[in-house]
Amino acid sequence: MNILLVAPGTDNLQRKVRVVPFPQASLPLLAALTPSHHEVKIIDERLENIDFDGKWDLVGITVMTATAYRAYYIADEFRKRGTKVALGGIHPTALPDEAIQHADSVVIGEAEGLWEELLGDLEEGKLKKFYRHDCPPPLAGLPCSRLDLLDKRYLLRHVFQTTRGCPHNCGFCSVSTFMGRRYRHRPVEEVIEEIGHYPNARIIGFLDDNIVGNPRYSRELFQALIPFRKKWISQGTLKLAENEELLKLAAESGCIALFVGFESVNEDNLKKMHKNFNQVDKYKKLIDRFHEYGIMVIGSFVFGFDEDDYSIFDRTLNFLESANLDFAQFSILTPLPGTEVFKQFTAEERIFSYDWRKYDFAHVVYHPLRMTPQELQDGYNYISRQFYSLPRIGKRTIRNWRYAHYFLPASIYYHWVSRHPKSLPEEAASAPLSLKDKKQSPVV
Ligand code: B12
Ligand code: SF4
Incomplete structure (x- = not known):
């Protein structure tokens, strides 16, 4: 599958900056968790425009409260074009019922184990609405972030x-x-x-x-x-x-x-x-x-x-x-x-x-x-x-x-x-x- 991972900007102004202090660490980690037969691209919207008409099988968006509005807009645009969207991060974890209104799946909490399960389900055409752990996953054995x-x-x-x-x-x-x-x-x-x-x-x-x-x-x-x-x-x-x-x-x-x-x-x-x-x-x-x-x-x-x-x-x-x-x-x-x-x-x-x-x-x-x-x-x-x-x-x-x-x-x-x-x-x-x-x- 072709997977796009997006860090949304904070507003609807499409102004790009030349340099950003830090990347969103969740996205290179998700890329590392992704089995190697998939292709992954990461876009930080603060630096680059999103091509909504690109050929993606799945778009994953990381969401903080301050970026939720923009994230939902991006998710809605992709879903209008028939692309599946998964949301994750601290805001969807706090408000999963709000997030699911803009997504096919919401990953609640830390992604390790859940992201891999979600990708397998998507390949088999049985994507679930919510993915969550019973308790936080251990941090031993994490892959090296991409x-x-x-x-x-x-x-x-x-x-x-x-x-x-x-x-x-x-x-x-x-x-x-x-x-x-x-x-x-x-x-x-x-x-x-x-x-x-x-x-x-x-x-x-x-x-x-x-x-x-x-x-x-x-x-x-x-x-x-x-x-x-x-x-x-x-x-x-x-x-x-x-x-x-x-x-x-x-x-x-x-x-x-x-x-x-x-x-x-x-x-x-x-x-x-x-x-x-x-x-x-x-x-x-x-x-x-x-x-x-x-x-x-x-x-x-x-x-x-x-x-x-x-x-x-x-x-x-x-x-x-x-x-x-x-x-x-x-x-x-x-x-x-x-x-x-x-x-x-x-x-x-x-x-x-x-x-x-x-x-x-x-x-x-x-x-x-x-x-x-x-x-x-x-x-x-x-x-x-x-x-x-x-x-x-x-x-x-x-x-x-x-x-x-x-x-x-x-x-x-x-x-x-x-x-x-x-x-x-x-x-x-x-x-x-x-x-x-x-x-x-x-x-x-
Ligand atoms: C480092 C950090 C920063 C850095 C870098 C930010 C960045 N761009 O990443 C700096 C100092 C710049 C920063 C700034 C801000 N931050 Co900050 N930051 C953090 C911190 C300490 C760690 C985040 C991190 O990188 N974690 C490591 C990654 C691997 O973990 P993760 O992001 O949680 O991702 C995991 C899961 O959430 C999930 N996941 C995440 N996204 C997705 C997406 C999909 C599709 C899926 C499936 C799963 C998934 O999977 C990942 C792996 O398990 C967190 C606190 C925390 N412990 O989370 C606060 C935190 C994220 N920040 C917070 C805030 C509020 C801010 C600011 C708004 C503060 C301000 N006064 O301006 C700004 C916003 C800047 C911006 N637009 O990015 C809040 C967010 C709360 C909220 N509800 O939104 C947090 C939670 C701290 C807090 N006090 O509550 N921050
Ligand atoms: S709860 Fe922990 S991480 Fe949050 S402000 Fe207090 S000491 Fe810092």
């Missing part, structure tokens, strides 16, 4: 995964609900074998949620990485900086930057979101420790928690300056389907937009408690503009001059994005209650 099928225009194309699942259950995050509340690891030797296939990749990415969740595993992995002399980036928690031996090993194995979910500088928010393993008073000291080992810290901050008022933006900006954070990703709190926040806001009738295109972490889709939706939107635009102003980028680039060839293009991209402020979704205007009125409501 990174060779990816477009070359990614800032970081060589991406690997060592763990899935997370024992924490932060209220705004989908990971533990969908990947399970237990870390599952790929055997270190399999990860290393896969990396070994790309001797020319100087910098690699581990797309884990927490590469240091299990220190014993991380130690083994970092030791095995040292001989490769690669540079790598990943996600982790501040706990790494509290374990000096592991931090040193991470640096020796080539870690140059870690993406860390600080989420908030307001400890009350962290408590309410069950993320109190983050302690605000330790942030600066731990960031300094990463810097001592030459590791840049990319901080993720979310705005709009119930304890946030408008002062949160300046408080966060002051913190970022004083702590010398290297890079930051700002998000507006987004009630992702399947999360605790989604359940809470739905019960409290605070969500005013279910337009998945707005669930991109840059638009307000609910009533915050201590701000108006407009204030939250404005504050998000304000902090993005301030942090990615040219003088501040210049200062940070000088500090991180060694990695300026990665750092500067990413900063300029964020600068450009921050100069195009996001507007509040139109639905906010016709939302049934204003925040002020809602405060009188017994549910809030």
